[in-house]
Amino acid sequence: MKTVSRVINNDPTVKPKNLEKVQQAIAKTGYRRNAFARGLRARQSLMIGLLYEQAEGEYPANILAGALAACRERGYHLMVEVVKGDSMLNSARDFLLQMNFDGVILTPPVCDNPDVIGFLNENDIRYVRISPLNSLPLGHEIGIDDEQAGHALVEHLITLGHRKIAHILGDEGHRATIQRLAGYRRAHDEAGLSFPEGYVVGGGFSSEAGFEGARKLLALDDPPTAIFASNDECAAGVLACAQAYGVRVPDELSVVGFDGSIIADLVHPTLTTMVQPTQAMAAEAVRMIVDARESTERKTLPIEMRVSKSTAACRT
Amino acid sequence: MKTVSRVINNDPTVKPKNLEKVQQAIAKTGYRRNAFARGLRARQSLMIGLLYEQAEGEYPANILAGALAACRERGYHLMVEVVKGDSMLNSARDFLLQMNFDGVILTPPVCDNPDVIGFLNENDIRYVRISPLNSLPLGHEIGIDDEQAGHALVEHLITLGHRKIAHILGDEGHRATIQRLAGYRRAHDEAGLSFPEGYVVGGGFSSEAGFEGARKLLALDDPPTAIFASNDECAAGVLACAQAYGVRVPDELSVVGFDGSIIADLVHPTLTTMVQPTQAMAAEAVRMIVDARESTERKTLPIEMRVSKSTAACRT
DNA sequence: CTGAAAGCGCTTACAG
DNA sequence: CTGAAAGCGCTTACAG
Numbered sequence: 001m002k003t004v005s006r007v008i009n010n011d012p013t014v015k016p017k018n019l020e021k022v023q024q025a026i027a028k029t030g031y032r033r034n035a036f037a038r039g040l041r042a043r044q045s046l047m048i049g050l051l052y053e054q055a056e057g058e059y060p061a062n063i064l065a066g067a068l069a070a071c072r073e074r075g076y077h078l079m080v081e082v083v084k085g086d087s088m089l090n091s092a093r094d095f096l097l098q099m100n101f102d103g104v105i106l107t108p109p110v111c112d113n114p115d116v117i118g119f120l121n122e123n124d125i126r127y128v129r130i131s132p133l134n135s136l137p138l139g140h141e142i143g144i145d146d147e148q149a150g151h152a153l154v155e156h157l158i159t160l161g162h163r164k165i166a167h168i169l170g171d172e173g174h175r176a177t178i179q180r181l182a183g184y185r186r187a188h189d190e191a192g193l194s195f196p197e198g199y200v201v202g203g204g205f206s207s208e209a210g211f212e213g214a215r216k217l218l219a220l221d222d223p224p225t226a227i228f229a230s231n232d233e234c235a236a237g238v239l240a241c242a243q244a245y246g247v248r249v250p251d252e253l254s255v256v257g258f259d260g261s262i263i264a265d266l267v268h269p270t271l272t273t274m275v276q277p278t279q280a281m282a283a284e285a286v287r288m289i290v291d292a293r294e295s296t297e298r299k300t301l302p303i304e305m306r307v308s309k310s311t312a313a314c315r316t
Numbered sequence: 317m318k319t320v321s322r323v324i325n326n327d328p329t330v331k332p333k334n335l336e337k338v339q340q341a342i343a344k345t346g347y348r349r350n351a352f353a354r355g356l357r358a359r360q361s362l363m364i365g366l367l368y369e370q371a372e373g374e375y376p377a378n379i380l381a382g383a384l385a386a387c388r389e390r391g392y393h394l395m396v397e398v399v400k401g402d403s404m405l406n407s408a409r410d411f412l413l414q415m416n417f418d419g420v421i422l423t424p425p426v427c428d429n430p431d432v433i434g435f436l437n438e439n440d441i442r443y444v445r446i447s448p449l450n451s452l453p454l455g456h457e458i459g460i461d462d463e464q465a466g467h468a469l470v471e472h473l474i475t476l477g478h479r480k481i482a483h484i485l486g487d488e489g490h491r492a493t494i495q496r497l498a499g500y501r502r503a504h505d506e507a508g509l510s511f512p513e514g515y516v517v518g519g520g521f522s523s524e525a526g527f528e529g530a531r532k533l534l535a536l537d538d539p540p541t542a543i544f545a546s547n548d549e550c551a552a553g554v555l556a557c558a559q560a561y562g563v564r565v566p567d568e569l570s571v572v573g574f575d576g577s578i579i580a581d582l583v584h585p586t587l588t589t590m591v592q593p594t595q596a597m598a599a600e601a602v603r604m605i606v607d608a609r610e611s612t613e614r615k616t617l618p619i620e621m622r623v624s625k626s627t628a629a630c631r632t
Numbered sequence: 633c634t635g636a637a638a639g640c641g642c643t644t645a646c647a648g
Numbered sequence: 649c650t651g652a653a654a655g656c657g658c659t660t661a662c663a664g
Contacts, residue, residue: 015633033658036361040641061377064380097346098349266549266556356658
C-alpha cells in the first residue's frame with residue numbers, strides 16, 4: 001500500500017479510514033521517512049544551509065540558536081558550514097552543490113562576498129543576507145536600523161543632561177559603524193548641540209579599542225561626561241580604562257554599549273546597551289526561505305534599548 | 317563511462333590516463349557528487365549530527381567551531397539539532413532516524429540522558445559524549461580532568477602565599493562541581509592546610525551565584541584572601557561584589573575562574589583561569605566518529621592554566 | 633480515491 | 649582495469 005507517502009505528505013485525498021490505519025502503523029513501527037531518499041527525488045530538501053566565516057562567539061551562536069528554533073517549528077533541518085580562505089566561493093561551492101538546500105543563510109562577512117552572491121544567483125539558490133553592508137537588487141535581506149539605534153542611545157544620554165558626549169567608532173568600513181555615527185550626529189543636531197572633532201575617535205569592535213579610545217578621550221583638556229562605545233566589548237574596555245584611571249562610572253562618566261550581549265551584564269557596572277534581536281533575525285531568515293513569496297524581500301527588525309547602571313544623570 | 321564514481325572515491329584501480337581525463341572533466345564542468353544520492357545508496361552518509369539542549373552561549377559555539385573545523389578537514393558535513401522538552405528522546409528520534417548519520421556528538425546535558433543513549437545503542441548509531449557526568453560501559457567519551465584542574469588552581473594560590481582560600485561551588489549534581497571540589501580539598505591536604513566549613517559555599521555557574529557567594533565569604537569574621545570561583549561567570553560576579561564592597565582585587569583578594577572564556581579577558585582585572593579545550597574536544601569527537609577503531613574509547617584532554625591579573629601574592 | 637511504474641543520482645556487487 | 653545492471657527509499661506523474 002503505497003498510500004503511505006500520501007499520508008506523510010498530508011495529501012487530503014486519502015480516505016479517513018485508511019489514513020488512520022496508516023498513521024497507526026507508523027506510530028507502531030516507529031517509521032521515519034528517509035531524508036536522503038526524499039531529498040534525492042523531491043524538489044524540496046527540507047534543509048537550510050547556514051554559512052559562517054567564523055563560528056566562535058556569541059553572535060554566531062545566537063544566529064544558530066534562532067535558526068534552529070525556527071527550523072524545528074517547520075520540520076526543517078539545518079546544516080552549518082564554515083567558508084573561508086582567499087576564495088570564499090571555492091569553499092562554499094562544494095557545500096552548495098552537494099546538498100540542494102531550499103535556501104541558505106549568509107552571515108557577515110559572507111553575505112558581502114560578491115562571488116558567493118553571484119554564484120547563488122546563477123544557480124538559482126535562494127538566500128537571505130543578514131546585516132549586509134549594502135543592499136542589493138536581488139535576494140532577501142534582514143537587518144536593523146543602526147542609525148536610529150545610535151540616535152536613540154545618544155538621545156538617552158542627552159535626556160540625562162549630558163552635553164559632552166563622545167563616540168568610539170566601530171571597525172572601519174562596516175555599515176554599522178557609519179550608520180551609528182550618523183545617528184550620533186543627528187541626535188546632536190536635533191538637540192542643537194555640537195561636539196569637538198576630538199570627541200569622535202577611531203576604534204573598533206574590541207575591548208582593546210575601547211580601552212585605547214577611552215584613554216584618548218579622558219586625556220582631553222575638556223573630557224566628555226559620556227561615551228557611546230561601538231559595542232559592548234568596546235564599552236567593557238572603556239570601563240576598564242575608567243577604572244584604571246580612577247574615573248567613577250556612572251558618577252563621573254556614563255557609558256553606553258551596543259548589542260545587548262552577555263558581557264553587558266557581567267561587567268561592573270552593568271551596561272546600558274542597545275539589544276540586537278540576533279536570534280529573531282535568524283528566525284526571520286528561516287521564515288523567508290520557507291515561506292518566501294517574493295524573490296526579494298527586505299526586513300528591518302525593531303531594536304530595544306536596555307537601560308542599566310552605566311548611565312546616570314550628568315553631575316557637572 | 318561510469319568510472320567516474322571510482323575516481324571520486326579514490327579507487328586505486330583506475331588507469332592513470334583515464335583518471336586524469338575524468339579529473340579534468342570534473343574540474344571543467346564543476347561537477348559535485350549529489351550528497352543525497354550518495355547518502356541513500358552508500359553505507360556512509362559523510363554526515364555527523366550535533367545535539368544540543370541549548371545552542372546559545374560561548375560553550376556551544378566553541379563546540380560547533382571545533383566540530384566544523386574537524387569536519388571540514390575530512391570532507392564531512394555537520395547537521396545541528398536542538399533536542400529538548402520533557403522527552404529528549406522523542407525530540408531526537410526524528411532527527412536520528414531520518415538521517416543516517418555516521419555518528420552523533422552529544423553535548424551536556426544530552427549526553428547524560430539515558431533514553432537517548434539507550435536508543436543510540438539499540439539502533440547501533442555511533443556516538444561521542446562530551447564531558448559526561450558519569451562514564452558508561454559503551455560509547456565514546458571525551459572530557460577533562462576537573463579534579464586535577466581544581467587542584468592546580470588552588471596550588472597556584474597556595475604558591476602565592478595564600479592560606480585562606482575559599483571555594484564557590486558550581487551547579488549541584490554536576491560532575492565538574494564535585495571533582496573541582498575534590499581538587500580543592502587535595503591541594504589543601506597536600507599543603508597541610510585546613511579550611512573552615514564556611515569557606516565552601518553553594519553557588520552555581522552564574523555571575524549572580526558568584527556575587528552572592530562572595531557576599532557571604534567577605535562577611536565572615538575571618539574572610540578568605542583568595543576565592544576559587546566555579547567558573548569565569550561566577551568569578552565575574554565575585555569581582556563585581558568585591559568592587560561593590562570596596563575590596564580591591566588582587567591587592568586584598570585574589571580570584572580565579574574556570575573555563576578560559578572570553579569574559580575572563582573582559583572583566584577588570586582580567587581573570588586567572590583554567591582554559592578548557594572546548595574546540596579541541598569537539599574536534600576529537602569528530603575524529604573518533606570518523607576514524608573509530610574501537611567501539612568504546614575514552615579520552616581526557618589536557619588543560620592549561622592562564623595566569624592573569626586577578627591573582628597576586630598574599631599580603632597579609 | 634488508490635495502485636503500479638518510472639526515476640532521482642549515486643554505489644555496490646558482478647561480469648567481462 | 650572497466651562496463652552494464654540492480655537497487656538504495658522515496659516522490660511524481662499517470663492509470664485505473
